Amino acid sequence: MNALLAHASLVLALAFALALAAVPMAAPARWLKLARPLAALMGLCATLALACLAGAFVRNDTGFQLVALHSSASLPVAYRVAGAWASHEGSLLLWFAALALWTAALARSGREWPPVLLARTLGVLGGIGAAFALFLLLASDPFTQLAQPPAAGRDLNPLLQHPAMVAHPPLLTLGYAGLALPFALAVAALIGGEAGPDWARRTRRWATLAWCCLTLGIALGSVWAYDVLGWGGWWFWDPVENASFMPWLCATALIHSLAAVERRGALGTTSLLLALLGFGFSLLGTFLVRSGVLSSVHAFANDPQRGLALLVLMALVVGAALALHALRAPAMTRSAPFSLLSRESALVANNVLLLGAAIAVLAGTLCPLLLERLDLGPVAVGAPYFDAAMAALMTPMAFLMGIGPLARWGRAELPSLARRLRAAALVSVLASVAVAWAAGHVGWLAVLGIAVSLWIASTLLSDTLRTRGRGARAVQGMRIAHLGVAVFALGASLAKSGGEEREVAMRVNERATLAGESFVLRGVAPVAGANYDALQAVIDIERDGRVVGQLQPQRRLYRLRQVATTEAAIERGLVRDLYVSLGDPLDDGRWLLRLQVKRFIGWIWAGCLLMALGGAVAASGVRTREPQRASQAGEARA
């Protein structure tokens, strides 16, 4: 019954998506009114289909193949929900539902848009939605029923049983799918032949919201890797991580570029291209994670057949849009003049650097593939390449971040700009020398990162002081987000350079010290969780003879899968994290423990949170009501 309902909702969602795609092609203008209700219905049906799957997981209905493979009766409810998107099929259903929800949201807020524009935008989204729904129904059915339901499910992969895995996939998927909105708006603009301030205003809100989701999703993924993988690292330049980073870089460029279009009518065709590429990267990421082209620790079960279907989907959607861009954009190039020293110039450089970074990441990710294809022998591209590429591109980027917001639109005067930046430059140089000296031996990359961070923060401060904190929502959001970048850069630099680790064998009540922290092993005892048995160590953290904290690392054995995991215990702090993992017992009664002190790790995610918050503030400032003039003009153009 439930499976029937689920299939029916998915089929209906497909029907509505197809109808939505057909609306703008329909001749009679009064039919255009159908687009909004159709979008809402598609959103409703897709959500219902996802809810059916999540419901089956919560009820542990092992008649569903996915439930039997990825859940069990002993799995806590929150992780059962996470199980709904732990599989290839489930994650694509989540993708489709996210797209349908964004589409419905855009339809709701686009009430006052010119009907043709709205119908075209929704039509593109309907087309993409139809492709996904068709793919789900034909090649990747999430509701497959088992003729003989097993008595017990196989449980969720233990590595995914972490709080971050409940929220990370939906946020990341909302980010990926959300980039379809700027994409659709760009395609509609290319068809209409107009990408001016009105287009930018309508696009910026959705681009920014999707970017916020993507930021939070990536940050949560990194929290998960730090907590679960047990190495204490937070970013590994893994193909799957890169797949989420590329659309993020592109979307970042887009939301900045849109500011120039909205205020000055400049960079219109560039912004269109960025909107197309942003979604292109997001589809590329979706494809890379699921096709088995690149191997990664995070990838889903791979399947070349489905990979091919996803590749065709991506090639058609993005290829058609880029072809349209190549045809129409040259005629739309109409740039308002701006001088070399102006905010527009800074934003052009911003676009070039961010897109360059995305391409550098793409090159690093696909380079092994390309060289193998050309039989040039295998090559390992690792963290050193990515670190160097990012340092090379992001340092000038950060320099511009200091200057750009202070530069005038159109034409800035060098003397006044220099006057405004003088204090900030002095402060950041002196402060970074001081920090580097205080932190002791740190690498030059770290010093560079600290300097960059302080430069952003001090220019931000001087700008805020000069304007006494006044400014539109977009400006306030920009300040918060840029502060987030500064916090992130500081955290990433200090985390890379600082930090100590040590492996010790400890007896009960024995003490070990690391970086001035005292760890006392109080005992190791068996404990039982909902679906695992564990050995748990209790470790007191002492300072000046007083116990200031307690850590309880575990070694778990998940009963159903018989998989052993190491559950590190982490005491998070403002300037340092204590990270302890429990190892094997030695035969003389001692326990192996891995103690790590990580510096400023929390700042990395605090920075991401600030960026997302800034994005949300900026998006909330976008006017949703169409100004009378624009709406009429738009209608006339359409």
Next chain:
Amino acid sequence: MSRRVRAAHVVPLATFALLCVLLGTSLRRSPQGAAAPEPIVGRSAPAFALARLHEPGALLQGSDLLGQVWILNAWASWCGPCREELPALHALAKAGRAPLYGLAFKDAPQDSRDWLARNSNPYVQTLVDTQGRTGEAFGVQGVPVTFVIDRDGTVQLRHDGALTPQVLRTRIEPLLQALDAPAAQARAWSALARRWMSQGQLDRAVDALRHASAAQPEDAMLLCDLAGVLAARNGNRLEGEPAALVERALRVDPDHVQALSLAGAHALERGDDALAQRHWMRALARLDANAPAAAMLRENLARLRGRTAASAQAAATTAGSPPAR
């Protein structure tokens, strides 16, 4: 509209088309249904049989290396950091705690040989993995990667990136030391024995259990396991060395259930039914009434009381069955 502007706008489309071609062709090359590598630490090292770089005629198999702790270092002549870790590798080889094997990952044999000749060779043997299949089975994506593999073939450690003196000091040396502890040795050897037994290689299982027992002579369970396998090799007869081992086990722990069961079986073998019954009753008293072993013992006792001729054989089979630890 100049031609140049138009051309510039085609660049993204053309690049994207090339990208799709690259991805499409790679898709077909990727192995059918290949799953993402699962973390290898804690699992058995994948089986392999590879040519040796310096003696190309002779293959080296993973199973040849069972029974010792060994280190595998995946490297390649095209990898920069692999040169940086050479001093650490030499230090590791010189310490002599475990033999160091190299795996020339996706590297042409001549390049590997030249590289080793040009720099220096810390390895006892280097295995040729030109296609990278074995490395990939180990989960290697980039090099260098170092693995520590236990006596029973379990991968105990994976280190990504160049080895440094600090990594040696904090990760590798403590692990090698821990693996040499008697308890760890006994655990690995008996795991290896189970593996040999499941393949029907009783001689090798006996050898592994002798090592395990040598590491922990006071472990009654190991003595029983060894007695059981020796008996199985000997047509399920306990007379001789197996019986002596059982006696030793009972000296260590007079209440040991397996030892008592085996001692009972041995008594039966010699026709001493009363002694067999005493041993088994004592074993039964130590067991949970619901345990499967208890049911089996009760069954044996019942048959013994019936004094059927088949009972002796059955008891020997039950008690002498492969050790379950």
